[in-house]
Amino acid sequence: MYIVTGGAGFIGSAMVWKLNQMGVTDILVVDELGRDEKWKNLVNLKYEDYLHKDQFFKMLLKGEDPFETDAVIHMGANSSTTEPDADHLMENNYRYTQMLCRFALNHGVRMINASSAATYGDGSLGFSDDHAGLERLKPLNMYGYSKQLFDLWALRSGALERLASLKFFNVFGPNEFHKGDMMSVICKARKQIRETGRMRLFKSYHPDYPDGGQMRDFVWVKDCVDVMWWLLEHPEANGVFNVGTGKARTWNDLARAVFAALSLEPVIEYMEMPEGLRGKYQYFTQAEMGKLRAAGYEAPFTSLEDAAREYVRDYLEREDPHLGN
Template identity: 45%
Template sequence: MIVVTGALGFIGSCLIRKLNDENFNAIVAVDDFSKTEKLKNLEGKNLKEKVERTHFFEWLADNQKEVEFIFHLGARTDTTEFDVNIFNELNLEYSKKVWQACIEYSIPLVYASSAATYGLGEIGYDDDETKIKHLKPLNPYGQSKQDFDLWALAQAQKPFFWAGLKFFNVYGPNEYHKGRMASVIFHAFKQIQDTGTVTLFRSHNPDYIDGQQKRDFIYVKDVTEVCLFLMKHRKNSGIYNLGTGKARTFLDLAKNTFKSMGKEPQIKFIDTPADIRDKYQYFTEANMRKLKSIGYLKPFTTLEEGIKDYVQNYLMQDYKHF
């Protein structure tokens, strides 16, 4: 059995689809199944069992001999949430229990970290573990991921294989439920449908003109490819960046969304909301040398290819699921 926590979520549900496509069908989906608006993310997927998040550790104690791998992707991911207690409970303490269970039962582990740990990128976006203690996240979400990374690295006992993945800006199908936290591509598509225009944030940084803010956008299908690679690889434990290694502008993103919809670009700019303005990342770009050095050599989907697939095969198909 393969366990996926956060199974109802964006990346978790896409990973289950990928596992099914690779003929892994004994999947145990762990999540809060009272969140009915996300249940459609598991429609059409082959699962062995669904386990409530609060009952997972009891279930694991009873079934650990059958568990081959754990992907711990469940987390509170809202960067606008400032209640530290929520993040401590769901992102830090729960993750510690997963880690400790993987040691006790000799189960390999891949868990979700985040590029939000890099803050404003003052010391770059390098996944060298000696630099992690110097990172300065901008919000409690990023801090919770940073806190767990540091805790994991400090442990004398570790799972026999483990990897923490610092996800950069992931986009793709199954993110419809994320609201404000959904990708800019998702929001751009909806804006074009509703108004014919896309609204981007104006730059408040003199080093960047409007629309030239850059992020490392990675298609969720590439994320699932890397997860499968690590499940099969099972050596070279550590923390890894997961982006494409190539930053692209928001203007590129908007223009490609219009192009994929067969429309001429109509783009306007508004002020960045005051509540996030001083915590806004103007540039992110993953240093991907470390993952490549352990043998992951597949090319990443370009922004043009990823947007075209997402828009034409999912969003324009009435939010079809992956």
């Protein structure tokens, strides 16, 4: 049995899709469906059972493994970078992950955890996933801090030597449609372009970056789940790993890629950034990928242009835009 927490969410449901692609259907999806349309991510997928996260938590408290688990893929978390409830993030993202980690290690089960590139803060300390620099990082928001706390606990307790904790950079792709404001810019851009004929980006307030020239490491969700599958196949690869392309691209590049996918000439406008965001804005992110490569991962990462084309044409422009359609 493969347990996928957050299995109805964005990366979690993509991982269930990947498992299905590899012939695996013996999957327990753990999540909290609530009142949004996250459930639609599951419709095209094959899995054995679904369990609400609170029920799963009660199972963890008993310390038992009634599922004869092969692996825990922990993608479940509150991923909102603007979530104001710090106590909620401490319990939901940090304590819950600690408990799940203990469960996995106590039962000799492979664990893959979702950390985040938000742990790198403003990027002034770089983007190295070397364990020696973990304690120096200063996240800019509580979400990033909740992820940082688990990585630090895992490092100090020795758990990090027995699990893989993945710092995802700017992931985009199908099954993110329920995320509202947290959807990727590509997903929002296609809708905006179809409705208005143009795309709006934030102006820059940094002298080294022109408007729309702020840079991110945009990574295709299918590449992310390929990495996770490889880690399941290679349980000797443990520790913190960045998951990005290793190549930063500008927002202007992204906008042009979406227009190209729609066979339209680019029309880009620049708008003021909200005051509350300006002091917390990252102008540059780029994953250092040497550690994952050194561990043996050799597959290439999809270019922004190719991934945007597939996302827009094969998903966003279709009636059913979900994986497995």
